[in-house]
Amino acid sequence: ATPVSVMVGSGKAAELGVLFKGGRALEDLHRSDVVALDKTGTLTVGKPSLTALHLSPTAGLSEEQLLSLVAAAEAGSEHPIAHAMMNAAQERGLSVPAAGKLDTEAGYGIHAEVDGQTVHVGAERYMARLGLDTAVWAEALAELGAQAATPVFVAVGGEVAGLLGVSDPLKPGSREAVAELHRRGHRVMMITGDSRATAQAVAAQVGLDPDTEVRAEVLPGDKAAVIEELQAQGLKVAMVGDGINDAPALARADVGLALGTGTDVAAQTADVLLMSGDLRGVPNAAALSAATLRNIR
Ligand code: ADP
Numbered sequence: 001a002t003p004v005s006v007m008v009g010s011g012k013a014a015e016l017g018v019l020f021k022g023g024r025a026l027e028d029l030h031r032s033d034v035v036a037l038d039k040t041g042t043l044t045v046g047k048p049s050l051t052a053l054h055l056s057p058t059a060g061l062s063e064e065q066l067l068s069l070v071a072a073a074e075a076g077s078e079h080p081i082a083h084a085m086m087n088a089a090q091e092r093g094l095s096v097p098a099a100g101k102l103d104t105e106a107g108y109g110i111h112a113e114v115d116g117q118t119v120h121v122g123a124e125r126y127m128a129r130l131g132l133d134t135a136v137w138a139e140a141l142a143e144l145g146a147q148a149a150t151p152v153f154v155a156v157g158g159e160v161a162g163l164l165g166v167s168d169p170l171k172p173g174s175r176e177a178v179a180e181l182h183r184r185g186h187r188v189m190m191i192t193g194d195s196r197a198t199a200q201a202v203a204a205q206v207g208l209d210p211d212t213e214v215r216a217e218v219l220p221g222d223k224a225a226v227i228e229e230l231q232a233q234g235l236k237v238a239m240v241g242d243g244i245n246d247a248p249a250l251a252r253a254d255v256g257l258a259l260g261t262g263t264d265v266a267a268q269t270a271d272v273l274l275m276s277g278d279l280r281g282v283p284n285a286a287a288l289s290a291a292t293l294r295n296i297r
């Protein structure tokens, strides 16, 4: 593109709240074979709340006791799930004991000492890594998945004490954005660290094929590898995300798009910045990319 046509495209883009950092992204975006979307904070609002609580009959804890242990353990975490737990404890007026130092295991969960007991909070694979059997929770897990709720296991003193569910509402524009990207001829995928059942339920809600277009249970360090895998198939990939954990994937993608509502790290890494959190900015940016190219030719 000539510098002039890039500026024209970028000017129009700014009106729509889309910032192209360079001519390359403006030229390439509409040619993307795949648009890969992060789930939490991108397709969903990113502010989950507690919506389900299953107690282990053998752990001997009440709902309140379990939740206050979880809130205590999560107090030092920045993860959206931690906020959901803290809010839930506060809404119920629970007293939350002080916890010892928190340890975070990215993509798995957290653990901390609370009242002399070790509390582990996180994904099913976290329990598996701790050697804890979750077979008896299969039915509750399926129920959470069907509700598009994220399963959060709690182990107290090395025993699974409960299974909580947190739900994160879809953003209003997400379904429409996916439909518009499909209409424009892009394949649309989801890449997430969340559990498969939950990711598939969200995919169905936004109009993605849950069986072919979902990459779930992807560890934070592996999102970029998923992009590379697609590129190795000869596909041009655009990636949309908001989080620190999306930054390597945004950098690896042919075009990286960050939401203005996300983290600074994502915004700095991306080629395109969508000023609002509205995902309809993605097809808008693609339309501008196509229109600008027509002007240049
Ligand atoms: P994503 O933002 O794509 O869902 P993350 O890598 O942040 O992915 O987290 C993946 C999974 O790890 C979460 O869905 C959750 O099950 C678990 N997890 C991570 N951090 C925490 C935390 N602070 N509390 C509970 N679970 C957590």
Ligand code: MG
Binding pocket: 038, 039, 040, 041, 042, 241, 242, 243
């Ligand atoms: Mg996210």
